[in-house]
Amino acid sequence: MTTRLLAGLRTIGILGLLRQPTVRDAVVRSFGKVHFGGNAVAVKADAQGTLIGKETMSNAG
Numbered sequence: 001m002t003t004r005l006l007a008g009l010r011t012i013g014i015l016g017l018l019r020q021p022t023v024r025d026a027v028v029r030s031f032g033k034v035h036f037g038g039n040a041v042a043v044k045a046d047a048q049g050t051l052i053g054k055e056t057m058s059n060a061g
Contacts, residue, residue, distance in 0.1 A: 002031060 009015040018024045048057040 002036070 006015065009018075018027060044059075046057070046059055048055070050056065
């Protein structure tokens, strides 16, 4: 959603205001106070090596 908002501001020519430090700081603070989405996290781990003299590979996730 944040990316779409910035793209929309760019389209209408207002994105240039973010070059001003006071405006940019206010926008960054406001984005920090708004929570979009959930708290879900995805993790995937791959490992490979040698175990008892044999090449091994493990995929977890």
